[in-house]
Amino acid sequence: MDWKEVLRRRLATPHNAPNRKKSEQELKDEEMDLFTKYYSEWKGGRKNTNEFYKTIPRFYYRLPAEDEVLLQKLREESRAVFLQRKSRELLDNEELQNLWFLLDKHQTPPMIGEEAMINYENFLKVGEKAGPKCKQFFTAKVFAKLLHTDSYGRISIMQFFNYVMRKVWLHQTRIGLSLYDVAGQGYLRESDLENYILELIPTLPQLDGLEKSFYSFYVCTAVRKFFFFLDPLRTGKIKIQDILACSFLDDLLELRDEELSKESQETNWFSAPSALRVYGQYLNLDKDHNGMLSKEELSRYGTATMTNVFLDRVFQECLTYDGEMVV
Known part of the structure; x- marks a missing residue:
């Protein structure tokens, strides 16, 4: 067939015209085909060059819902086992005594007054003999932290031992608090901290004189100080790290000292005299003895210097019942 005839027929066929506009559906289909093609090529290329992505561990685990009782029990049990394992990694009293004996045995003369010192060489020797639990404390970083102005390049044995004791105490307390998390x-949460302090009371000799009927008020008094300072946004929960970082827990556990002076008890918010003093002030303000304070009753606090504007703002922020507030 003559090429002229072929060209004439091609031009005469409208659907084969090269300048024909494609329909909207055809454009969408073509776009999808191109996308699928290029995406498959890109995905295949990444897969070939980044095989290590397959080894990334799972880092998010969904918390079990309230109706998933079995999963909740499993989570609680696994946390308890984890905390027990962490507790076994801490130094006990016998191991601490052995550590002190080794430090005293390897002290480096001369002494500064009555304070024994140790150089880095003997420091490492003690670390080798003290056992695997103590390994974390016998590092160059710890030694440098405690190194001050000694001309022989030594650190105080007492300061190092106190450092170890403090670390062990922090870990023990962290584990103890985590049991209530x-x-x-x-x-x-507020209820968690209440349970912790309530079960802590029998272990504090300075609170032996408190009657059990007073425990609920004491727990409320103690918990409110933690939440007032550590939960300024009123979220209803406090980070365990924040509890450990502040001095409140130190003040509370100071009540374990059976020989705590009266002066120290007077200045300690968590002591029995302090709690009884606050309780007495509350009873004196509560004239109608209904367990709550109205604006009028609260206005008599101290020297009655609180203004009406201040009282109005307090009652706007705090939860009230029929216009009265539980302090």
């Missing part, structure tokens, strides 16, 4: 998210 029901959610397992690193914070304590």
Whole structure:
């Protein structure tokens, strides 16, 4: 067939015209085909060049819902086992005594007054003999932290031992607080902290004189100080790290000292005299003895210097019942 005839027929066929506009559906289909083609090529290329992506561990685990009882029990049990394992990694009293004996045996003369010192060489020797639990404390970083102005390049044995004791105490307290962390998210709710302090009371000799009927008020008094300062946004929970970082827990556990002076008790918010003093002030303000304070009753606090504007703002912020507030 003559090429002229072929060209004439091609031009005469409208659907084969090269300048024909494609329909909207055809454009969408073509776009999808191109996208699928290029995406498959890109995905295949990444897969070939980044095989290590397959080894990334899972880092998010969904918390079990309230109706998933079995998963909740499993989570609680696994956390308890984890905390027990962490507790076994801490130094006990016998191991601490052995550490002190080794430090005293390897002290480096001369002494500064009555304070024994140790150089870095003997420091490492003690670390080798003290056992695997102590390994974390015998590092160059710890030695440098405690090194001050000694001309022989030594550190104080007492300062180092106190450092170890403090670290052990912090870990013990962290584990103890974590046992009350029901959610397992690193914070304590108000009810969690109340349970912790309530079970702590029998272990504090300075609170032996408190009657059991007074425990609820004492717990409320203690918990409110933690939440007032550590939960300024009123989220209803406090980070365990914040509890450990502040001095409130130190003040509370100071009541374990059976020989604590009266002066120290007077200045300690968590002591029995302090709690009884606050309780007495509350009773004196509560004229109608209904357990709550009205604006009029609260206005008599101290020297009655609180203004009406201040009282109005307090009652706007705090939860009230029929215009009265539980302090």
